[in-house]
Amino acid sequence: MSDAVRIQLEDFSQDEEVKAMRSGSPRMGGIATFLGCARDFSQGRQVSEISFDAYASMAVAEMRKLREEAIARFGLIDARLVHRLGVVKAGDAIVFIAAGAEHRAPALQACQWLIDELKERVPIWKKEITPQGESWVTPHP
């Protein structure tokens, strides 16, 4: 079974991730997921691709901490976090979060918390590639 926390160049399958999570415990009553995709339009420009760079060792360590924190904070049964690196085409998947709990409320809350915290705490940077040129994305609140 693949690791619950990964950064990887290749695409991932949401079905496989959810299947891996469901196989861990039959007590899970709710699984909330978030899929982040590459938009083809940003700040008034067409975007053809997004390129990602990461401080990989710290990124994975921080994602593992997030998973552990989410499990403890929301009483989850399991959580999975996958983020792609390299070049992602517009429309393709970038990040996947899944939070599984006995009931829906903690699963939904944890899923939102995980993606918000990932954006704040995980050292990954994105560069938008447009017909007019390339530019690193400056995060907004």
Add this chain to the structure above:
Amino acid sequence: MITVLFFGPVAERVGASRLEIGHMDGMRLGDVRAQLQQRYPQAFEIVSIAAVNGEQARDDALMLSDHSELVFMSKFSGG
């Protein structure tokens, strides 16, 4: 020897993803930051986070041991 790594927009402004700096007794995070800030002012305009050996470091007075790995980073934009 101290290894300094740069990623994403900071690496682009520095023009390198890795530098090595000689270690000196009593060397602190702030010493390396000041030295590099002078060499790469444009890159350090966007640096807001530092890490030492994989952990965020908020105190420039932090002492650096030989073979430390430093990273000066801009705000993250993953996800």
